[in-house]
Amino acid sequence: MSENPNNWPLWEVFIQSKRGLDHKHVGSLHAPDARLAIENARDVYTRRQEGNSIWVVPANAISASQPDDAEMFFDPADDKTYRHPTFYSIPEGAKYI
Amino acid sequence: MNIQPPVKVFKRKAKPRTLADQNKNMENQELEERFQEKVDAELKIEPKDWMPEKYRKTLVRQISQHAHSEVVGMLPEGNWIGRAPSLKRKAILLAKVQDEAGHGLYLYSAAETLGTTREKTVEDLLSGKAKYSSIFNYPTLTWADIGAVGWLVDGAAIMNQVMLCRTSYGPYARAMVRICKEESFHQRQGYEIMSVLSKGTPEQLEMAQDALNRWWWPSLMMFGPSDAESPNSAASMKWKIKRQSNDELRQIFIDRTVQQAEVIGLTIPDPDLKWNEEAKKYAWGTIDWTEFNNVVAGNGPCNKERLVARNKAHDEGAWVREAAMAYAAKKAKQKAA
Ligand SMILES: [Fe+2]
Numbered sequence: 001m002s003e004n005p006n007n008w009p010l011w012e013v014f015i016q017s018k019r020g021l022d023h024k025h026v027g028s029l030h031a032p033d034a035r036l037a038i039e040n041a042r043d044v045y046t047r048r049q050e051g052n053s054i055w056v057v058p059a060n061a062i063s064a065s066q067p068d069d070a071e072m073f074f075d076p077a078d079d080k081t082y083r084h085p086t087f088y089s090i091p092e093g094a095k096y097i
Numbered sequence: 098m099n100i101q102p103p104v105k106v107f108k109r110k111a112k113p114r115t116l117a118d119q120n121k122n123m124e125n126q127e128l129e130e131r132f133q134e135k136v137d138a139e140l141k142i143e144p145k146d147w148m149p150e151k152y153r154k155t156l157v158r159q160i161s162q163h164a165h166s167e168v169v170g171m172l173p174e175g176n177w178i179g180r181a182p183s184l185k186r187k188a189i190l191l192a193k194v195q196d197e198a199g200h201g202l203y204l205y206s207a208a209e210t211l212g213t214t215r216e217k218t219v220e221d222l223l224s225g226k227a228k229y230s231s232i233f234n235y236p237t238l239t240w241a242d243i244g245a246v247g248w249l250v251d252g253a254a255i256m257n258q259v260m261l262c263r264t265s266y267g268p269y270a271r272a273m274v275r276i277c278k279e280e281s282f283h284q285r286q287g288y289e290i291m292s293v294l295s296k297g298t299p300e301q302l303e304m305a306q307d308a309l310n311r312w313w314w315p316s317l318m319m320f321g322p323s324d325a326e327s328p329n330s331a332a333s334m335k336w337k338i339k340r341q342s343n344d345e346l347r348q349i350f351i352d353r354t355v356q357q358a359e360v361i362g363l364t365i366p367d368p369d370l371k372w373n374e375e376a377k378k379y380a381w382g383t384i385d386w387t388e389f390n391n392v393v394a395g396n397g398p399c400n401k402e403r404l405v406a407r408n409k410a411h412d413e414g415a416w417v418r419e420a421a422m423a424y425a426a427k428k429a430k431q432k433a434a
Pocket residue numbers: 166167170197200251254
């Protein structure tokens with residue numbers, strides 16, 4: 001967070017659009033504290049009934065993978081086709097499997 | 098199903114003595130009615146919503162037992178990773194066991210949204226206080242058992258898990274959706290193993306049949322006691338934690354699996370199994386519930402071995418956890434300096 005007390009911290013906003021669904025990242029905003037971040041998020045991101053629940057997380061609390069690491073990180077899954085059900089041959093006639 | 102309305106449940110409790118008590122009870126009753134309305138309207142319950150204490154307790158027990166089952170379930174299959182008959186089968190089995198570890202994690206996290214701590218939940222497993230699915234207290238004696246486990250044990254688990262994708266508690270339902278997606282290869286790889294073995298040498302066919310013979314009845318027990326004998330079922334159905342009864346799910350599983358066995362030329366070890374054309378379902382024999390209760394009580398063939406293995410893994414992993422914490426502390430100190 002900034003040294004300047006007038007610089008409000010950044011919050012990442014997650015909205016659950018409907019009961020039962022995941023909270024999805026929708027964007028961010030600045031606010032002095034969590035309570036105001038939630039109120040502002042309500043005003044900014046849910047004006048058209050987009051929301052049922054809001055989470056705000058201090059942006060500096062989020063750690064992310066590096067775009068440059070993407071290959072090293074995600075490529076190992078490429079040759080593991082056996083993690084998918086279509087990899088297996090099922091004898092003809094077998095149902096519900 | 099005979100479900101008591103919440104009002105009646107209240108009347109059975111001790112009479113409130115003070116006015117404050119009385120107000121509190123009225124309030125709870127109202128909250129409980131509103132909660133039930135939400136459930137009836139198919140609205141998911143989320144962690145911050147008010148919920149009856151018994152609903153919370155039931156979920157904590159069920160979700161943590163489910164998590165423990167995923168974790169302990171790695172042991173019987175892990176037994177064959179080093180002895181898988183080919184590199185291909187080994188890679189598949191590794192991927193499956195890896196998935197199960199992930200499933201345990203999703204479920205432990207869902208349990209934590211109900212106010213439990215991870216430490217306590219894990220401790221309850223390690224001390225033997227918590228239960229997990231009894232099926233994992235049976236040994237995997239031959240390679241065919243890996244086929245039978247995938248086909249039957251994951252098959253039975255999937256029946257239950259597909260139902261739980263619609264359970265009333267949001268975080269549990271969402272974990273289940275993810276799990277079901279990943280499960281989809283588990284059953285198929287097991288069935289493929291059985292199918293390959295049954296087309297193999299007479300010995301291989303015999304091995305597949307023997308595995309089916311040993312895993313069939315314990316798999317049917319996985320659905321739990323009969324509805325009439327299942328004391329928690331009514332409340333779980335009312336709260337839509339469960340959406341189908343144990344017996345219903347078991348019957349669907351039997352009807353599907355018998356057909357699959359026929360296709361690969363294996364015989365279900367039940368002399369009473371008979372297609373009922375009128376009811377369009379199989380009539381079948383009786384489950385030995387004495388065996389089930391015995392295994393639940395801790396006397397199955399592998400109960401002790403499983404707990405010892407879990408505790409050993411936990412103890413031997415201590416230095417990794419300690420090292421990770423020490424490294425994090427060192428990094429934090431460097432950053433502060
Ligand atoms: Fe499982």
